[in-house]
Amino acid sequence: MxxxxxxxxxxxxxxxxxxxxxxxxxxxxxxxxxxxxxxxxxxxxxxxxxxxxxxxxxxxxxxxxxxxxxxxxxxxxxxxxxxxxxxKDDKVSISAQKVDWGIPKIEASRAWKDAYKGKGIKIAVLDTGISRSHSDLTAAGGVSFVSYTNDYNDDHGHGSHVAGIIGAKDNEIGTVGVAPEASLYGVKVLNSSGSGNESAIIKGIEWAIEKKMDIINLSLATPNSSTAVKLVIDKAYAQGIFIVAAAGNDLTDDGQPLPVQYPAKYPSVIAVGAINEQNKRASFSAIGPELSFAAPGEFIYSTGIGNSYFTQSGTSMAAPFAAGVLALYKQANPELGTSQLRALLQKNAVDLGAAGRDKEFGFGLIHVAETIDNSVMTASDFTDIFSSAWYINELNELTKAGYIKGYSDRTFRPSLPITRAEVVTFLGRILHLNDAQRKTAFSDVRESFYASGMIQSSYEQNISAGYPDGSFHPNAPITRGEIAALVKRAFQIETSSKGNPFSDLNKSYFAYNDIISLVEQKLLSGYPDQTFHPYSAATRAEFIAILGRASSISN
Incomplete structure (x- = not known):
């Protein structure tokens, strides 16, 4: 009412x-x-x-x-x-400043030789539009959300330049995009001066959801966060749409790069920074723990308005390289979901900075592998896992999805006790929490700790908590009862009113309702002698079985 x-x-x-x-x-x-x-x-x-x-x-x-x-x-x-x-319905603006070298840098031809050129992948370019008269561009459709026109034709040049990087045709003229057979859609949300409002961005993303786009490219940025924009981006991602965004370009007064801007900063977005031809971070490229990948972004040659071409630099140019690579991987692996494809991109990125994910390059240069199809790990890749293992189905699904990676020696070590940090990390991957390493609320979790980002994110989401003395004990084994409490909160399992089937589970135990609720949902079980052992340390195999079942019923 x-x-x-x-x-x-x-x-x-x-x-x-x-x-x-x-x-x-x-x-x-x-x-x-x-x-x-x-x-x-x-x-x-x-x-x-x-x-x-x-x-x-x-x-x-x-x-x-x-x-x-x-x-x-x-x-x-x-x-x-x-x-x-x-x-405020804030202004957003183009994230660009000022070539061809980018295509061999990401080794797009590796996919082309196997006939993967983005065919069948629908990409919405939310920008100034796409030139409808360009010989090197074909828009499969589009829409305008600016006030003065219903036509998505580009009247600025930025949108056409971005579109060309993604999918300029392979026709022996002008230039060629990363995914030249992808279906491009011009979603005009920025005006002829390259600016627009967040309300137009929201409408553009809604349109992309309705039209069942596979990828949304956002070569635009603002320093301000928006609850509404985040909500609609998260909705798009939840429906299987990838959102790729420029990290931002601005410098401080003393010439230092600014932090990653929005919407790139949101956890569900693939944030892309720019590099030059020497694999160095472009001086203008924003930095921060939210950065996902780096891509070519200096002096990039691409299409313009009318039938023109020009060279431009910016993270606006880097984002469409990532969107194009993603289109190649998606065509090659149509059965994979968003998490699995993101895991593939991370796996095949070329590490450029500090080992692992860092603030200047994210996971590294986004890159096409020698073989891009069927390159996902399964449970059979672990040397210490037998096909008859009681948890094999859950482990296989979680490994294929990229949530489980095992150890560097290709073992999984199922009988080892699982730690509090490991549990939070696995949960965070499934829930798409922000894993960027950062300061935490806990005295014993340093920013440099591998799971600091997931620990802080799960704390902020009220999934996990620490101890009264302000510590978290990240490397301590976690008990079966504690796991039940975490999983119930993480997946929002309904509280059960069923009776207690276990002789060693007291109603006063802090996780009593959590255990009973998960048992009713058949997510976990006790032992043949009607005990549960709530204080016993859980093994990696036990947790993976619970996690796989919980993930399955939540999808």
């Missing part, structure tokens, strides 16, 4: 209007600004209209609307229980 403003708030509006009529909400000379209003449940535009606001966009995949509001109306709306948040 729609709710109107409470009478006391209407009275405030009426008194304000009567006593200062020239400054009433309804007066045309009151300055209004663009806001995105996020509701707790259904959209109610009447609340906005009653404070003199004008709705100019309603979003259908998230409970939010965009409106022009008097500044004085914002605190009134924020007092209503129906309103979750109100944020």
């Amino acid at each position: 729609k709710r109107r403003l409470p009478s006391f708030l209407l009275l405030v509006v009426m008194v304000f209007t009567c006593s200062m009529a020239d400054f009433s909400f309804a007066a045309e000379n009151v300055e209004k600004e663009r806001f995105i209003i996020i509701y707790n449940e259904e959209i109610n535009t009447e609340l906005i209209e009653e404070v003199g606001g004008t709705v100019y966009e309603e979003f259908h995949s998230i409970d939010a609307a965009a409106a022009l509001l008097p500044l004085s109306a914002v605190p009134l709306l924020m007092k209503l229980p129906e309103i979750k948040a109100i944020e």
Whole structure:
């Protein structure tokens, strides 16, 4: 049921209007600004209209609307229980500054020789549009969300340049893109000056969801986070769409790179920084723990408006290289999901900086492997796993999905006790938590610890907790009871009211309800003698079995 403003708030509006009529909400000379209003449940535009606001966009995949509001109306709306948040509909802008060398750098021809050129992969380019008259570009379709035109034709050049890097045709003229047979869609969300509003970005992503795009390229950036944009990006990712975004270009006054910008900074987005031809970080490229990969981004030659070509630099150019590589992998491995394909990209990246993921290059240069199909690990790749193992099905599924990687000697070590850090890491991979190493809330988990990012993310999501003394004990074995508590919270398993089947499980035990709930869901079980052993250390095999089952019922 729609709710109107409470009478006391209407009275405030009426008194304000009567006593200062020239400054009433309804007066045309009151300055209004663009806001995105996020509701707790259904959209109610009447609340906005009653404070003199004008709705100019309603979003259908998230409970939010965009409106022009008097500044004085914002605190009134924020007092209503129906309103979750109100944020500025901020401007976003092109993430580019100023070639051909990029194609051999990522070794795209390795995929081409096996006839993988992106055919059948639908890529939405959210940008200034795509030139409809260019001999080297073919748009399979598109849409415009800017105010002055319904045509997605590019009137700036940036969108066409990005589109050409992804999929310029292999026709012996001009240039060629990474995935020349991919289906490109021009989603015009930026105007002729290269800027636009977040509301247009939201509409563009909603369109991409509706049209069942495989990949969204966002060569744009803003320093400001948006709850609404994150919500719609997370929804797209949950539906199997990859979102690739430019990390950002700006420098500080003393010439230092700025942190990764939004939307690249969101965990569900593949954030791409730029390198030069010498595999060095481009001086303008943003840095930070959120960075996923690096790609060519200096002096990149690609298509422009009309039938033109030009050279440009920026992380805006790096992102479409990553989107193109992703299209090749997706065509070669159609059965793989988002997590599996991301794991493949990470596995085949060329490490350029400090070992592993780092703040300048992420996992490294995004790169096409010698063979890009059927290159996913399975349980049979572990030297210490037998095909008859009781947990083989769960281990196989989780390994194929890229969640389980084992040890460097290709062992899994199923009988070893699993540690608290390992459990949080495996859970975090499935839940797509931010794994970027960073400072944590715990005194015994340093930023450099391999699982610091997952530990902090799981803590922030109220999945895991530490001890009263502020420690986490990351390398300590975790008990069967503790695992039950973590898994129930992580996958939001309903609490069971069933009776207790175990002779050694007291109702006063902190994880009593968690254990009973997981048992009812057939996610875990006890021993033949009707005991559970809640205080016993869990093995890696036991946890993988529980994790695989929980992951299966949550999908």
